[in-house]
Amino acid sequence: MRGALRKTVVVAAAALAVAGAVSQPAPANPLLSPSKLPLQYPPFDQIRDSDFAPALDQGMAEQLAEVQAIADNPAPPSFENTIVALEQSGRTLARSATVLFSLLGADSNPARLKLQAEYAAKLAAHRDAVSLNPRLFARIQALHAQRKQLGLDTEGLRLLERYQRNFVRAGAQLGEAQQARIKAINAELATLAARFNQQVLAEVNDSALVVDSAAELAGLSPAQLADAAAAAKARGLGDGKYLIALLNTTGQPALAQLENRALRERLYQASAARGSRGNAQDSTASVARTAALRAERAQLLGYATHADYVLEEETAKSSATVMGLLRQLAPAAVAAAKREAGELQALIDAEQAARHEPSFKLAAWDWAFYAEKLRAAKYGFDESQLKPYLELKNVLENGVFYAAGQLYGLTFKQRHDLPVYHPSVTVYDVFNADGSQLAIFVADMYARPSKRGGAWANAYVPQSRLLGTLPVIANHLNVPPPAAGQPTLLSWDEVNTLFHEFGHALHGMFSNVRYPSFAGTAVPRDFVEYPSQVNEMWADWPSVLAHYARHHQSGEPMPRALLDKVVAAKAFNQGFATTEYLSATILDQRWHQLKPAEVPAARDVMAFEAQVLKNEGVDFAPVPPRYRTPYFSHIMGGYAVGYYAYLWSEVLDANTVEWFKAHGGLKRENGDAFRAALLSRGGSEDAMTLFGKLTGHGPQLQPLLQRRGLVLMKP
Template identity: 45%
Template sequence: MGADAELNPVLADSGLPYDLPDFAAIGDDDFLPAYDIALPAHLAEIDAIAGDTAAPTFENTIAALEASGRLLARANGIFFNLEGADANLRRSQIAQELAVRLTEHQNAIAMNPRLFARIAEVYSRRDEAGLTEPQRRLTERKYRDAVRAGAGLDDEGQATMRRISARLATLTTEFCQYLLDDTNDSAVHVLSATDLDGLSDAEVAAARRAAQDRDLPGYLITLELPTSQSSVAKLTDPQVRRRVFDASIQRCARGNEFDTRAIILEIVRLRAERAELLGYADHAGYVIAEETAPDPEAVAALLRELGAAATAAAHAELARLTQVYGAPLGPADVTFALAAEQRSRDTGPQPGIDEFEQYCELDAVLRDGVFAAAGELYGLSFTERPDLHGYHPDVRIWEVADADGTGIGLFAGDFYARPSKRGGAWMNTIVDQSTQLGTRPIVVNVLNLTKPEPGEPCLLSLDQLTTAFHEFGHAVHGLLSAVEFVSQSGTSVPRDFVEFPSQVNEMWALHPDVAPRYARHWRTGDPVPAEVLDAVRAAGEVESAHATVEYLAAAALDLAWHRVRADRIGDDVLAFEARALADAGLAEELIPPRYRSTYFNHVFGGGYSSAYYSYIWSEILDAETEQWFLAGGGLQPGLGRAFAAAVLSRGDSVDPVAAHAELLGAPARIEPLLRRRGLLTAAE
């Protein structure tokens, strides 16, 4: 590390455990100078590799390339965690500048002819070089990445690729920022507490704080990322819940300064143009070539198969709700009626699902649920470190140790919603594990829970509880990584496999060996009544057809946008969306997609373009694995260790699907997924 890097707090050795950044010492004005150091330093490393006069080998080319750019990785790990979870105007400006600079930097490396020639030489001799499986997979990945970035194109083609990739980087960054701004701008203002009837005391208090923060009287109902809003499921006033639902579904399509429709059309055209330039039929083909699914048609076939069954079930579900409700239903009413039905299902005169929240206090869920299950399965222990500080005062940090008591990494939890945080929930890494680099992981889980008033508990709904376990599944995937090469670490697996470990972890949320540990009344400490827990399990055993159609519609919409040629896209986003849903058989007026195009952040702002199907694709593996765990006795250390050894620890150093099949003794089947989704009876 040079003297300049040692003086920059972003790049300097912090002296903290696990090389945790010293966030207190880092200001926004430190980031661009850090990149001014890190980018040239990385290019100098690349020039040295490309200019090596020795014959290309795995060690002097592929492994050297893998080890390069550590200063840049550190800057990225810090800044992009901040930019998503705690944005401000200055960070947004920096993100826009970096979007172009980082893309140009990546292009300069990918299109370096001397470097590509060395990579290609190692790739061509991989069969005779005696490489290990991780080394071979890394060699093949580096070669494919270079080709897919345009290394094999002529000068004109490379110039086109540079233009496209730079513009896409700018547009996707803008999409994220527009969505955050319009989501904040679309919050629903009400004046009376009676308008909030149905919400919890904590939710009412949060709405009051949100209004006060904007110097407004009354209350402000803020929006979550998906179309369906948890507040809509609870608000008893039909007019208020329709206002909230309409605000959600109209985001970024209101003709204001945050309208994303022009951005979407340009993104889709550029992605299609890039795919055609590289010889793919469309962007979906370009993306899915690197996933575990064989091709876009296989994905479309799965969506059609599930969609036909799900829409039939949804029509029956809607007919039942309409009969019970006794009046024509709008989409907001369906959300409310489904939630009301779930709360009352199988509960009789006993307390039902609503009461379960009183037994799901955040700290208890973490300590005695999420962490305890990981301890039983994988031998992990978690010690909170109040002496270590994250990037925001709300961030908490735990040191993670293995069964021998050896520290393996840090887990950071950023649990509460704030206007500067984008919606949804996710896992990020600040530092990735690698034995080559000698790094241990620092992983972050980001949620959007309602922050309680001082002295009050943070109580989780069933959906929030499931999300907490889901995101921690990603965290465990990162924490248990034990690979040599950083680009194969943890969650660096195909997109349609990455959701699998997190979905598996959801099964422990209500498991009989886990739920009784954390589910104690936040005030009295009394254990959750058996009938309440039974009611919650019954409500969660089969996901509503409504939720399945919501998801499938979004997945089909993503695929439709990215299977069209650049010259056939048209200029009307909402018209294209309507046609795509109709063509997929998923145009349900009462069940809009989980995300409409204008606020589909996974696809137009994140890394899930042509891959939103991955949740259901991964769920095939998850449903089969859940049965494997249950057949073996559930929360058993032997099963956890086997799962970690075969899947979680190996990242992308092996074929993850083959590793999973070897663990279970056979490839996963779709039937367990269909039963879980209520689309197949046990007899079938």
């Protein structure tokens, strides 16, 4: 394949030269070989959009040839010539797909979106061609049958068992007709997922709120007004216009500040209606069709529902376990939210009475605004007091990095010589305490129209002793960019998100496994959030907070009294936060607990959503789901059936925070123990075994309840 491709390129270039169109050969495709930059960091400045298609095509062809050679090997199957060979296969494809799909999330453009649409089904078919290769599966089965006699170490045995299970779960044991249907379903699902992601991105941009005057935006700071004016100008709306860009969550940050209630309602409604407006970006048909196909595939593979299929591989193991936890917590969360709503309503009534104006009933678009007022009344501070002390670069380098230095002995050095895909991206070398390089860290903090919503981490290069690679890990946030010359001041939620995502980065950077299948965050979905949530604990750890919470102009530390108020307010508004999360989590579970015969009744997506929320007792209008179904990207991607993972992981996290505190908190001994026992192991050992080895016990619910200020309802 490589020779044929080179020949094609040479012939084409020669033809163009004869026509006078070129004077030199086209540059080589940088995706076809490992990057020569440090740690195989991607050469973003050399990669053209036109490189992706030939690299993906060649990568698929190469891997199919490698897989067929393994399957046709006349030698008896061995761990080395079958399993290890599979781990080493597909390097060109992995490299090319990783860069493309990372950029689709971080910096999409029409050419990349077109590639996503064109290659979604092709890549799904390629995966099926590997996992449904009968001769290859026969070799894996033969090794699996004699696995106890192979003398494998723990990681090798686990890898063999993983391959056998993955092939079975892909349909390797099904008949020919069933496999054909599985292939068709996988191809259609991949196409639907690509379409959904593009609809969500387009809709969040199209739904941005246009405001005609600064007076309507009372409550925003001068810097925020300048940002809104700049955003409007960038959209070509002209002078005197303002634009409030949306995040992908139902709630929007500006709702906490806007004094104009009518504008708050407009903003909320614009956000909540996304994806269900009957326009070209309406994603409800994609959701309904996806639910139907997943249910059908699960039944073909021998499972009652898609939820059963997915949860078999998670630490929770079953829908009954997950729903048991959610239904245990939901009544307590809703009760707490209703108590909070009562306090907010009392505040509204008192405020309106003081103005001699009629009161109004608390609505979803009022909650954040009056919660901030209540926070100020109860604890003596609001978000606007915190922000001057929370400048982005300072939080990252003197907070996030500082905590990692105290815990793990890490040091960081920004480098300016490596190419980036957007000017706002920064890159750091990461060094161990002994001075050896651990990783490269990419920080992509700012929102932009080409970037999907939310926050996430990804590995451009995963660690593997087999492949001889060290990690290149990226964190992505969606912090609104400031106006030119202005500082980037974070909200407290954004600070927590920064610490959270860096927890994922640590999980990837500390990976010390042999096989790439187990690298970094390649753990069960309901375990992957656990280390990142643990890392949030350092955001308000007194010595860490004091190190980074400094005024962006004067450098003065945040007053001790304000620090104490931040810590005291941790349980504030947790009824709201828990309820909005649980309602979204329950939607995820119920969509995927549908059996094929039940799917037609759910084709009216919004009616199904409303009925689920009512049936599960979380239909409290002032607290809508954090994500409504039409823009719930988690359930159309890798977090399908797995959105509960944040809560499940928080149980483990709360237990681990107690372990850290019991052992002295922020000190190297604790960080080194956490790194050795858990962060370095990736997926090479059973997740709950790793947790138990660290804490000395199984997960306990009480620390989570105490953290969130919840009391379980008596049966």
